[in-house]
Amino acid sequence: MPTPADPGPGVPADGATEPAHPTDVPGVVGQRRSVRDVRRWRRYLADERAEAAAYRDLASRRTGEEREILLALAEAEGRHEQHWLDLLGADVGRPLPGDRRTRTLGWLARRFGGVFVLALAQRAESRSSYGTDADATPSMAADERIHEEVVRGLATRGRNRxxxxxxxxxxxxxxxxxxxxxxxxxxxxxxxxxxxxxxxxxxxxxxxxxxxxxxxxxxxxxxxxxxxASTPSPQASAALPDLDVDANELALVYRARGMSAAEAETHARDVLDTYTAQTVIAPAPSGDEHETHGxxxxxxxxxxxxxxxxxxxxxxxxxxxxxxxxxxxxxxxxxxxxxxxxxxxxxxxxxxxxxxxxxxxxxxxxxxxxxxxxxxxxxxxxxx
Structure with a gap:
């Protein structure tokens, strides 16, 4: 998600100092550590901290599975934060604020936390520059792509409602x-x-x-x-005990709902073999279709x-x-x-x-x- 602005040549802003180890980047042999590198890493670090805080704020307004997912995202951002801490070493300097978009997202997350905030988070994840930054690992770039899909899934629930x-x-x-x-x-x-x-x-x-x-x-x-009209009739389940297992017309129901002939035969036989009073031909709609249309x-x-x-x-x-x-x-x-x-x-x-x-x-x-x-x-x- 982080997309730091190019500070250009010269002395770093925001309180950054000259690198403590100007020759090599810790853990990356032979790569020089420039003032621009340090500034960019510090910006990444600030954004990762701000993003993790935003996800924690969103999680505080939710319960159950959504809360767990958002906390897991915050934990992942914490791993990215540690990567930049390791690179910076003694050059970490004083904490910087995240960029304007990330700070706005955090402010909204603390006060609202609705589908609009998730939509903003989804868009923010799509702007990650890790895929083209040599100092970010491939796994970090992959994480950001997956984070976008995770947030998209959470936002979709709200969009459907x-x-x-x-x-x-x-x-x-x-x-x-x-x-x-x-x-x-x-x-x-x-x-x-x-x-x-x-x-x-x-x-x-x-x-x-x-x-x-x-x-x-x-x-x-x-x-x-x-x-x-497309919802399966609950009365159809009452006919299951009387079906001819050999003829197995129940398979026709599953074929009509999109299964192949072989899959329908196997599934129908499994249903009859494990029949209980609660067995139904097909699950009723979950309600998402109705929520989508209001x-x-x-x-x-x-x-x-x-x-x-x-x-x-x-x-x-x-x-x-x-x-x-x-x-x-x-x-x-x-x-x-x-x-x-x-x-x-x-x-x-x-x-x-x-x-x-x-x-x-x-x-x-x-x-x-x-x-x-x-x-x-x-x-x-x-x-x-």
Whole structure:
């Protein structure tokens, strides 16, 4: 994870001193120990300490298996810390703070510890420079790659719990921002009065929010019903004692669920040989599928509220009494800020670049609104 900045030639910063052993690196025969090397190692050391502390802080907010996994990650960072301590020897100097990103991660871990923090940790692990640093061992570079996957797995649990409602919230907010801005700009460009623009914006807010809420409820409810229809029937287990072992039609169940004919025959015979009253044909869904899609009511309410809040943003200038080009400029500016925020949030949660996702949201949103504005100008000119 550590990615120290190149300090450049000259005297080391942050209180570093000239190397105590300027000829060789301890344990690495024949390799000269430069001021730059010492500074880089001290930065690595500071980052490893900060990362280990962040994982311990995250572990303190969890229980069970997740806590054990996070503590194991902190222990692994401690092994990396020891590597840099061994290299530095007498040049370890006073402790340095971790880099800005690592310190931010630690601060968030101490105060929040949710899926957003895990997503940040996942992204931080992906930035490790150990793979290209000759002073880091291959096992350390491999550790960092595996750490990224471990954190990704932990973050995925939280993403699954959030994704249904979160998807509805993000989609609702962005749809409200873009659709209502496009509506207001299109009507305003056609030459309509300020009161007409305001009324259209409020009508678009209410109609869109109701439509989004109803649509999300039907969508999520239908998806859950499809998942329920795929859940094995518990009554089927009652038929197991009466099955003909030679015909073994139970094998057809497993073949229908994706096993090969040979695997299905073997598994079905094993099930019948070890049958108990608790035996079931196939395990019921764990609930992850339902968590991924969220509850129908939760998605509907979230979509309604976030669409309404997004659609309100471009209406605000008109509610405050602005009109004409000033209202258009203010509405566009407010929507741009909101799109930047939602795009960055999606980027953080997905473990990707928040800047890239934010700019993508702005480009798509303002592009759609600009197209509608041009159509409004054309329509207004035609009518006139």
């Amino acid at each position: 959030l994704s249904g409602t979160f998807r509805a919230a993000v989609f609702g907010a962005n749809d409200g921002l873009v659709s209502n801005l496009a509506l207001i700009l299109g009507i305003g460009a056609s030459g309509a009065s300020t009161s007409t623009v305001l009324l259209s914006g409020l009508a678009g807010l209410l109609a869109g929010a109701l439509s989004m809420g109803a649509g999300e409820y039907v969508s999520v409810r239908s998806q859950r019903e499809l998942l329920d 509850t129908a009511l939760g998605a509907a309410v979230s979509s309604f509220l976030f669409f309404a809040s997004g659609a309100l943003v471009p209406v605000l200038p008109y509610l405050l009494g602005l009109s004409g080009f000033v209202a258009v400029a203010v509405a566009s500016g407010l929507v741009t800020l909101a799109l930047l925020a939602t795009g960055a949030t999606v980027g953080l949660l997905s473990g990707t670049s928040p800047v890239t996702r934010a700019l993508r949201q702005v480009a798509i949103g303002l592009g759609a609104a600009a197209a509608t504005y041009v159509l409004g100008l054309v329509f207004g000119a035609t009518v006139g």
